[in-house]
Amino acid sequence: MRSSVSYILSHAPGESVMSHPDYAQQAQHHACLLVLVKGVGGMLKNFNKLWERIQRINNIKVTDSSGQSRDIWVRYVRDYPVENNDWGDFQTHRRLLGLITLSKFNNQVELNEVCRVHESLKVKYSNTLYDSRAFMFGPNSNMKRPEQEPETYSIFEDDKSKAGSSDKASIPSEQADSLSSAESFPQSASSGASIPIPEENFTTPSNFKTHAMFYGENDPVPDLEHNVAELINSLFWVVESRRLERSREKLEKVSLLLAPFEKKDFVGCALGSVALPLPQHVPEPRVHVVLLLHHAQYGHGLIYRPWASWLDMESRNNKKRCMGRVTKNLADLTLQAGLVTESLSLYHSSAEILKSVNDWLWLAAANEGLCAASAIILYPHLRNPTPLQRNASLQESSPNKTKPLSLFQAQSEPFRKFKTTSSPIRSSKTSSPINPPSELTPSSSDSIDTSSRQSETDNADSESLASSSDIEYQSQKSLGPELPSIPRQSQSQVTNQYLLTVDDIDVRYRNAIIDYSKYQNAGIIETEACFKAARISVEQGNYLLASGFLQNVMFINLTLSEQEKIQRFDTLAELYKEIGFLRKAAFCQRLAATRHVSHNNPNPDWQRCYYLMLHSFPGHKLSLDPNYVMQHQMGWPVLQIQLLHELKEAARRMGHPALATRHVTFLLQTMWPHLSLQERRDLAIRLQATSAQCEGGPVPLVLETGEVIPPANLTHVPQCSSFGPRPPPPARAPHLVKCKTQQGPFIFTPIHFGSLERKSKKDEGKMEYLWVEDDICEVQMKLTNPLPFELKVSNMRLLTSGIVFESIPETIVLAPDTPTTVNLHGTPKEVGELQILGYSTHTLGVKSNCRLKSMPMPNKFPASYTIEVIPSLPTITIETTVAPSGNLNSPSEDNVGSVTNISLYNGESTECTMQITNTSNVPIEYLDLAIQSNADTQLQSKVFQWSNDEIQSQLPIVPNGTALISMKLYGEADFLDLGGVGGENMFPNSLTSNYPSRVGSPVPNAQTSLPTQSSNPQTSLSSGLVPNRNLSGSFRSSNSHTTNWSAPISVMPPSRGRQIETQVIIRYSGGKGKEMHCRQSSLQINLELLPSVSITHWDVLPAEIPSQLYLVLDVSNLTDEEMEFHYAPQKRILIESREACRVPVPLPRCPFRAPASRQEEEMENKSISTGTSTNSLELMCSEHITNNVALSWRLMQSDISGKASVKGITLSQAMMDIVRMSPLNWEVSVNSQCIKPQEEYSCTAGECLSLGVAVWNHLSRPLRRLCLSVQFYQDYNNGVLSYKLDNRVATAGNNKVLLTTLPESAKAYHECTVVFLTPGEYKIDIQCSTTEPVLDDPAPLRDSDQQSLIQGCAEVSHTWRFIPPVAISVSD
Amino acid sequence: MAVCVAVIGKDNSPLYIGGIGNDNGTDNELSRQWLVHTALDALEERLATTNTNNAAAGTNTARTDLRDLYLGLLYSTDTHKISTSPSGSNIRDAEVRTALRRLHALYADAICNPFHLPGDQITSPKFDKQVKSLMLNNV
Known part of the structure; x- marks a missing residue:
């Protein structure tokens, strides 16, 4: 875009170059009247408010002389470099036309000073200033208006005196005049100070000729809008008059308008170069003189001057150039005067003219003007960025227009005068704005009148022109006073052939910028044009083009102050942001930031640098929120890291260590993945150093601008x-x-009922x-x-x-x-x-x-x-003490895995005490003890015994209170050694396996040697060896063993040690949550049960007296110590370690009628077989024995004592008969002499003995088919019994009697006679048997039929015997 | 002269940045990255317009359109974009286009590596070498 010509052009001096670019300028400003608003004197409290109010009045409607309404736009600035004013001819919108001062004073001295400043401002901009207003804010609210001289408008004096010369810059006389008036201020001020003036009576200095308004400082200033509008109105009229004046100029006589630097070049050219012809005619001699001073600096080195050829002022080209420039100037004025559409054609024609003479600079200006005017029409909304506010202010001001006007007129005499002199047309209009000031000469006012009249007359014509729009305006034609004023139409209807299309604007602007770029001195203009073009492109949505324009700005080589350079970058960034080029914006911001703190910058501003960099975050795809950055890892890490480093440095330099810490933290946190190990380390160390100044915290930091820097949290370290x-x-x-009850029978189901609900939950x-x-x-x-x-x-x-x-x-x-x-x-x-x-x-x-x-x-x-x-629950500690061994378990904190090991011999018992201490602040209100072990519940309940009532009685346990729970432990065991059960030997434990049983069922074989003395049972028992083991074994049915009583499986053979692992679970709770939750402590008790004694074999023997019997036990000591074994009161025996002893335990026989309840039960099962019925009998007998045998043992060395029992003892049928009381009572007499037990009867051989046997039935029922038999035999005392006594014994009478029935409590008597033929030892076996099955009850029937007795023997199920057998020794 | 070649992933992350010249200092390296980064805005905008153009008028017009503006975006696939930085480049269009075509081929070769994950930085030394020689040849 940039032309290379610019490099060829000579460097221009700084002075005449417009060196203060106005980056905020927009295309629509071409149509604005420039007004300076300045605060003067003391700072007004409400200055900003007033400034805003003034700014809102940026558009007023004025009815011109032809009755057309014109839209006048105003641009207010707070500051305006006077150098830029110099470009007012080049582009008229650069002229400062109006001045508003807002000043504050408290006394006359200050008032004077304020007035002086105002006047000096007027002087400063005197070249272009048309009108001014001074708003004075005094100390009182109800101020009287100070006396004031009528205002003089120097500008109109200019106009008057100028007489054709449009270049006011070249009029020193007025300047001198106004300068002299300004110089007179100090005098008046000093005079004001010397003479004290009452505060109510301020007077303005005599040379203060501005229209001033006085208010109290806190007054609402209701007529501000009105006054400003008035000022604008007056400005408009001046502009309008200038426009008309310019339009009436004769084209042949117009002077050449020059841009500031052209003048110098022109002069330098004229004086320094011999090669070029001297200008024949210098239009501005004064300028010439002034600029001569500079000629030495430049003038040589001039290689190419585009305008060198038109130095010939008389040439045709020069004429055209002058014409083109003037037309362009007129277009500017037209645009400013609100006639946008007219300006289009003027711009167009001027561009045509200038193009033909290669006047590029002005051609560019014309093109730019054309673009600006087109843009104004195409994008009307650009002009009023805040339309609502503006309208509001207008509505406020426009109805008031007439009223303050009249008020004003009452005060101001000259206006009234003028009003009277004004034309009737204008006065008739109610909404008419005030007329040009009184200084306007009658001639000029006339001229306006005429022109307006003319335009009125042309009105119809121009309207038709506008609508047809095919008649071309010739520039020369339109230049005249007969310039048609096209009635304002709504912009959508505007159809003008010169109106540029969207694309044309771009092209024209581009051309304009290229043309500008040919002039080094027009750099500022070019820069501004670029910005303006970019803004239009933004409006068009053509972002690439906009970026192209902006890019061009970078290449314009300007000598700018650092501040202006920064501003330039700022504006660039702003625009880049607008088009979404965030990276470029960030780049510019960063450049601006570095400029702020560069070495060339005399006063570095770290704060602004910081903010600029901070605001460039979006361009670097960074966010202030570290979490966001981490989640969206985007952007260029290298650049981001660099930026963050710089940001941290800026924060540190601007004296905000907290921010510095925050940014380093942010850097370390977000850029972690992109940092090398070494960088991480360095950064961490740097962070440490930074945070030493100010510690970083997880709180958002709020900047002065209100921005919030969210906290950065280090999640990477650690x-x-x-x-x-x-x-x-x-x-x-x-x-x-x-515990929750199970919802269903299934513990696990693969089917998810309502799976959706569950997943959502x-x-x-x-x-x-x-x-x-x-x-x-x-x-x-x-x-x-x-x-x-x-x-x-x-x-x-x-x-x-x-x-x-x-x-x-x-x-x-x-x-x-x-x-x-x-x-x-x-x-x-x-x-x-x-x-x-x-x-x-x-x-x-x-x-x-x-x-x-x-x-x-x-x-x-x-x-x-x-x-x-x-809610909180109590906690406890448990201390366990095992008595009496004193096995103490120290309290453990968590009560987990605290193990108590206890060894007990079988039959030993001990006590375990648990001390529960409440270690919390919550009382324990619920305590529950449960036991879980590997033993079955039956055994468990026997081994562990405690009283729940005792526990409950101790509740609640207050904090730090204790409770004692004692638990009894008993080494429960089965002392009967049943090892080998189910083997071939059916009853290994029974004595019968080793010793002859005297109770074998076959009566003839039944023979026993009853120990007569129990003092040494072992010997007596061992004497009887069993010859008929098999027989004796047959009567014990196996099922009587297994089904009748079954030992718990866990009851191991007593010969081996057992381990019972037990968990005592203590559940406890208290406090608020006790209903729902509890805590659980468990205590492990490992109980080892050691074998103590075992009973390996047993048998029963009838005792000497019928009411007693002997239980004979083979007891073995399984311990390693000598044991004292108590088996009966006052009877004990010492058993060596691992030795066995046989002990007879005297017992009462089982009473016939054992527990009645049991009897009743069994009655119901009469039809059951004998086997089962005997089972219950056996059980009863077993129980009887168990309950009556009290065995205890004591270890001699360790003094441990315990008990033993024969629980679960099994008895055969024969045994039971012994154990049980006989149902029959015997009375045997020999020769009517009653035989006593253990008594021996002696007789001689051949002696006749009468043997009488009486049997009583003690059963509750009659016995039937009872067979009473008497048998004689000889006991050889070697285990052999001889029943073959045929020739030794002779009997008279039956030795077998069959009794059909023996009623209860009845007695049967039988008598026979016997003669022993040979001497010897004889024995009589008297027995009674029944063939009838014995029913459950001990009520066997007795058969008296002796004959069938032998046969029936095989089936005999029950036999009662007279014990001991009657022994008779027969001597010669 | 071409001084820097950058391959940019579609999510604005640099996949490869290679520069030549005797300026191996970090400052130059960094400034090159700044420039390339800054150039991306226009690229992005161009792509956005290209896509709309593609939809409307077809690729050719878009491409010629692009060639006019000197920021030569010549190829675009769905996974990567190739661009030149416009700074100080005096090479004519055609040359740039050939260079970029070759660059594209190199890039295609590089990502043909089965161990390369699309979206990862290109660390292949061969690619680096070839790209650098490409830049030097264009001097």
Whole structure:
């Protein structure tokens, strides 16, 4: 876009170059009247408010002389360099036309000063200033208007005196005049100071000729808008008059308009170059003189002057040039005067003219003007960025227009005078604005009148022209006073052939800029044009084009102050931002920022530098929020890192260490993945150094601009690889008091009923376990220090929400690159839901709140962990004491795994005391003891015994109180050694296996040697060896053994030691949550049961008296010590270790009628077979024996004593007969002499003995088919019994009698006679048997039929015998 | 003369930046990156308009349109974009276009590496070498 010509052009001096670019300029400003608003004197409190109010009056409608309404636009500026004013001819909108001062004074001196300043401002801009207003704010609210001289408008004097010369810059006389008036101010001010004037009576200096308004400082200034509008109105009329004046100029005589630098070049050219012809005619001699001074500096080195050829002023080209420039000037004025459409054609024609003479600079200006005017029409909304406000202000001001006007007129005499002299047309209009000031000469006012009249007459014509729009305006034609004033139409209807299309604007602007670029001195104009063009392109939405224009700005080589350069970048950035070129904007911002603090800048401004860099974040795809940056890793890390480094430096330099720390933290946090190991280390060290000045905290920092820098939290240092709350330890874990009942029969079902609901309810962070209020809870995390040096992390806490949680700070030191497990603790202080959001750290001088949801990517944590906290529960310690061994178990804190080991011999009992101490502040109101062991419940309940009532009576346990629970332990065991049950030997334990049984069923074989003396049972028992083991074994049915009583499986053979592992579970609760939850402590008791004694074999023997019997036991001592075994009162025996002894235990026989209830039960089962009925009998007998045998033992060395029992003893049928009381009572007499037990009867051979046997039935029922038999035999005392006594014994009478029935309590008597033929030892076996099955009850029937007795023997199920057999010794 | 070649991923991340010249200092490297980064805005805008153009009028018009503006965007695929930085380049269009075509071929070769993950930085030394020689040849 840029022309290379610019490099050829000579460098221009700085003075005449417009050196203060106005970057804010827009295309529509071409149509604006420029008004300077300045505060003068003391600072007004409401200056800004007033400034805003004034700014709103940027558009007023004025009815011109032809009755057309014109839109007049105003641009207010606060400051305007007077150099730029010099370009007013080149582009008239650069002229400062109006001046408004807002001044404050308190006394006359100040008033004078204020007036002086105002006047001097007027002088400063005297070249272009048309009118001014002074708003004076005095100390009082109801100020009288100070006396004031009528205002003089110097500009109209100019007009008057100028007489054709449009270049006011070349009129020194007026300048001198106004300057002299300004110089007179100090005098008046000093005079004012010397003479005290009452405050109410201020007077303005005599030479203060401005129209001034006086208010109190706090007055609302209701007529501000009106006054400003009035000023604009007056400005308009001047502009309008200038326009008309210009339009009436004769084209042949117009002078050449020059841009400021052209004048100098022109002069330098004329004087310095011999090659060029001297100008024949210099239009502005004064300029010539002034500029001669500069000729030495330049003038040589002039290579190419585009305008050199038109130095020939008389030439045709020069004429055209003058014409073109004037036309362009007129176009500018027309545009400013509100005639936009007219200006289009003027611009167009001037561009045509200038093009033909290669006057590029002015051609560019004409093109730009054309673009501006087109843009104004195409984009009307650009002009009023705040249309609503403007309208409001207008509505406010326009109705007031007439009223203050009249008020004003009352005060101001000259206006009234003028009003009277004004034309009737204008006065007739009610909405007419005030007329040009009184100084306007009648001639000029006439001229306006005529022109307006003319335009009125042309009105119809021009309207038709506009509508047809095919008649071309010749520039020469239109230049005349007959310039048609096209009635204002709505812009959408405007159709003008010169109106540029959207694309044309771009092209024209581009051309204009290229043309400008040919002139080094027009750099500012070019820059501004670029900005204006860019703004239009933005409006068009053509962003690439806009960026092209903006790009061009960068290449314009201007000598600017640093400040202006910064401004330029700022504006560029602003526009780039507007078109969405954020990177470019960021680039410009960064350049501006570096300019702020560059070495060339005399006063570096770190603060602005900082803000610029901060605002360039979006361009670098950075966000202030570190979490956002981390989630969207985008942008260029290298540049981002660089920017952050610079930002930190700027923050530090501007004296905000907290920000510096924040930015370094941000850098370290967000750029972590892009940093090398070394960079990380360096950065960490730098962060440490930075934070030494100001510690970083997790709080947002608010800047002065109101921007908030969110906190940056270091989640990379240290890195957290796992994080999770821990369930409370088992001893403190709460359990439900009542276990939930299973909902269905299925523990697990693969079918998800209503799976959708369940999934939606599923909460990732919801913990299954509970935490307890006031209880220390734990969160476990794994941290890694990624930095190569040791990292100290202090004050680590948990971040929670929900209920109150007291976190316990933790300080750790992490070695490099070693994952460390850290537990954070805390105590919930309330009941409810607790959310654990993360943790906080303090490391490298920065406090960070590391939230789980913003953790760096590789770790997936839920946003929070939710844990339910239940009301506090008590805690206990348990102390166990085992008496009497004193096996003490010290109290352990958590009561977990505290193991009590107890050894007990079988049959031994001991007591275990548990002391429960309440260590919490909550009373224990519920306590429950349960036992779980590997033994079955039956055994368990026998081994462990405690009283629940005793426990409950101790409740509640107050805090720090204790309770004692005593538990009895008993070494329950089966002392009968049943080892080998089910083998071929059916009854290994029975004595019958080793010794002859005298109770074998076949009566003839039944023979026994009853021990007569029980003092030495072992010997007596051992004497009887069993010859007929098999026979004796047959009567014990196997099922009687197994089904009748079955020992618990867990009851091991007593010969081996057993281990019972037991858990005592103590459930306890208290406080508020006791209904729902309890705690559970368990206590392990390992009980070892050692074998003590075992009974390997047993048998029963009838005792000497019928009411008693002997239970003979083979007792073996299984301990390693000598044992004293008590088996009967006052009877004991010492058994060596591992030895066995046989002991007879005297017992009463089982009473016939054993428990009645049992009898009743059994009655119902009469039809059951004998086997079963005998079972119940056996059971009864077994129980009888068990209950009556009291065995105890004592170890001699260790003085441990215990008990033993024969529980579960099995008895055969024969045994039972012995055990049980006989149902029959015997009375045997020999020769009518009653035989007593153990008595021996003697007789001689051949003697006749009469043997009488009487039987009583003691049963509750009659016995039937009872067979009473008497048999004689000889006992050889070697186990052989001889029944073959045919020739030794002779009997008279039956030796067998069959009794059909023996009623209850009845007596049967039988008598026979016997003669022993040979001497010897004889024995009589008297027995009674029944063939009838014995029913359950001990009520066998007795058969008296002796004959059938033998046969029936085989079937005999029951036999009662007279014990002991009657022994008769027969002598010669 | 071409001084810098950058391959930019579609998510605005530099995949490769290679510069030549005797200025191996970090400052120059950094400033080159600033420039390339800054040039991306226009590229982005161009792509946005290209896409709309493609939809409307077809590729050819878009391409000629692009060639006019000296920021030569010549190829665009859905995974990567290639551009030249316009700064100080005096090479004629055709040359740039050939150079970029070759660059594209090199890029295609580089990402043919089965171990290369699309979107990762290009670390291939061969690619680097070839790109640098390409730049030097264009001097």
